Amino acid sequence: MASDGDGSTDDDGTTDGDAASSRDGAPTDDAPASLPDETTSMVLTEDGALEPRTFAVPDVSEGGALLEVEMTSVCGTDVGIYGGESHFDTLPLVFGHEVVGRVVAGDDETLDRMGVSVGDRVVPEPYIPCYDCHYCQTGNYHMCEAERAYGVSIPASEPPHLWGGYGEYVYLAPNTKLHVVDEDVPAEAACLGTVVANGVRWILTKGDVDPGDGVAIVGPGAQGLASVVVADEAGADPIVLAGLSDDADRLELGTELGATDTVFVDEDGAADRVRAATGEEGPPVAVVTAPSGAALRLALDVVAPLGTVVLPGFPGEEVEIDADRLVHDEISLLGGRGQALEVERAMGIVERRGDDVASIISHVFPVREAETAIERQLPGEGFDPDIVHAALRPDG
C-alpha cells in the first residue's frame, strides 16, 4: 500500500522496538497497549477516489499527541470535496474533521498544554490555531491565516500524514484544542460535538436567542438538526424547522429533537406558514443552514423587524435580496462560519442530550467503506435519501 508521492510509510521511519514507553513518553506502568508500527487511513487521491493507504504510526514522544479514532462523521464538506467542489487544493487528503477518539500517546508538554492525559476520550476541534496571526490573536482562530484544519486543508503528504479521522489514528498537532467527553455519551453523539458547537455559535452567539424567542431554522441536514437541539436547550419557542418536501423524514426527526413546527419550503405559502407558527411578525432569529439562495430569501422574508438572519450555508450563487427591507426593518444579516470557542459549551449539550444528538447519525459504515458512504450522498443513481448523516468506524 505504500506509495511514492504522498509520503506514506517507508520514508518517514517508525521507531521500531520498545513501542509503548518510548512513543507516549509516559511511565511504562501506565502506558497503554503498545501501538502498531503502521496504520491505514482512507486517502482522497483525486476527486471521486478514496483509497486505503498505509502510513507509519508517528512517534509523538518529542511533540504532538496521537488520537485513536472511535468514530468520525461524514460532513457535507467531505461529500462536496469528493464530488469536486472547490477545496484547498490539498490532495492527497485524509478526510475527517468531526471526530471522537481516545488520546493514546503524547509528550508531556503537549498533553499539559492540551489539558488532557493519555486515556482521555476527547473531541478535537477541526481548526488548528497558529496563535500568531491577527485573527488568532483576536480570538477568531476559525479565520486563522494559516488555514489549517483537520480533514480539510492539510495534505496527507505532509508528515506525519495522519491529518484526518478517516482512519484508525489522527496525529494531534501541539496547538490542537481538545475537549474531554464523558464515557457514557454515545460515539454517534460525541463525534457531532463540533457540529452542535456550530449550532451554539449560530443560535446563541450570533442569534442571541433567549428563552421564549421564536427561531426559524431553514435546512434540516445535520447542521440544522443540531441547531434545533441547541435552540431547544436554549428554551427557544416556537422552533420552526423548514425544508423540502423530500426531506419529510428529516423534518419529522426535527420534531423529535425539539422543533415545534415544520414547514415545506417548496409548497405555496411557505413564508406565511413560518409566520403563522411564530406569530404575526415572524421569528426574531432565522438560521439558514441550507446552501441555497432560496433558503436565504425565505429567511429574510420571514424574520421579524429588528431580527437577525444568521447564514452559515453557502448559497453558492448570487442572491437578490430586498435590501430596502433590511434598512427599513433594521434586519441584521450575519455570516456564520464554524464553531470556534463554542465547543466546550456544546459538549455540555452533547452530554445532556446524547441520545437525541446521536439520532442525527442515520448510518454507520466501516471506515474502509467511506467511499460508499459518500457516494450514497451524491446526486445520481446511487443517491440514498435515507442518509441524514453518516459516520465511520475503524474496522478494528
Ligand SMILES: [Zn+2]
Ligand atoms: Zn463539517
Ligand SMILES: [Zn+2]
Ligand atoms: Zn492564526
